[in-house]
Amino acid sequence: MDKKIRKDGIYGTVFDKPVSVLIENIRNDMTVLRGRLSDINHEYTGWADRLKSVEGLLTCGIISLHSINDEIIKFEIKSDDIEFGKSIKFQPRGVGLDSVDYCYLCGSKHRDNENKQKDYMNNIAAFVETKELGEEIVGWFIKGARLDYRPSEPNWIQVKIGSCDKHLPNLKNLFDRTRVYGVIREHDIKQSILFEEKVDGIDNGQTDKSE
Numbered sequence: 723m724d725k726k727i728r729k730d731g732i733y734g735t736v737f738d739k740p741v742s743v744l745i746e747n748i749r750n751d752m753t754v755l756r757g758r759l760s761d762i763n764h765e766y767t768g769w770a771d772r773l774k775s776v777e778g779l780l781t782c783g784i785i786s787l788h789s790i791n792d793e794i795i796k797f798e799i800k801s802d803d804i805e806f807g808k809s810i811k812f813q814p815r816g817v818g819l820d821s822v823d824y825c826y827l828c829g830s831k832h833r834d835n836e837n838k839q840k841d842y843m844n845n846i847a848a849f850v851e852t853k854e855l856g857e858e859i860v861g862w863f864i865k866g867a868r869l870d871y872r873p874s875e876p877n878w879i880q881v882k883i884g885s886c887d888k889h890l891p892n893l894k895n896l897f898d899r900t901r902v903y904g905v906i907r908e909h910d911i912k913q914s915i916l917f918e919e920k921v922d923g924i925d926n927g928q929t930d931k932s933e
């Protein structure tokens with residue numbers, strides 16, 4: 723992640739995120755603006771002919787920014803690879819519950835840490851491209867990660883990572899780190915293990931001790 727300190731922009735842009743995220747936010751704003759223009763066109767049909775062309779311009783801009791942002795994202799991933807090590811595609815589906823054997827931090831087999839009945843653990847399930855790449859990711863974890871590979875479904879390969887309730891904030895931190903670009907690094911796993919949730923709730927999960 724680009725953590726360079728820059729002054730806020732003249733128009734209020736806060737440079738606290740990678741530029742690809744800032745551009746994606748602008749795209750989202752443009753989509754909202756286009757929608758508002760479309761609302762007006764529906765209500766005031768007399769002006770629709772004139773306004774339609776501006777709606778089209780916004781559509782061009784939204785599409786154009788998308789393709790530029792694809793290039794920026796590739797560049798940012800490469801830059802982070804140089805700084806933090808190899809990345810592998812990893813598309814997490816959110817944090818849920820699933821059958822994983824251990825917490826990836828403490829090795830607990832029980833979500834509530836009380837050695838009661840074996841139950842589902844907190845879980846990230848993420849799609850990976852191949853069995854081999856999935857195995858490489860699992861190898862970055864000391865424990866608590868497994869590959870869900872079924873020979874009958876070779877295009878449905880997932881890595882599943884578990885946590886107990888106590889270490890759910892760490893698991894969520896790992897999710898936040900990997901979802902932006904859809905890649906994972908060994909560095910992300912180590913940083914998520916070091917992650918400590920701030921009590922006042924101000925921290926947004928970007929507490930990095932090494933960055």
Ligand SMILES: [Zn+2]
Nearest residue numbers: 825828886889
């Ligand atoms: Zn744990």
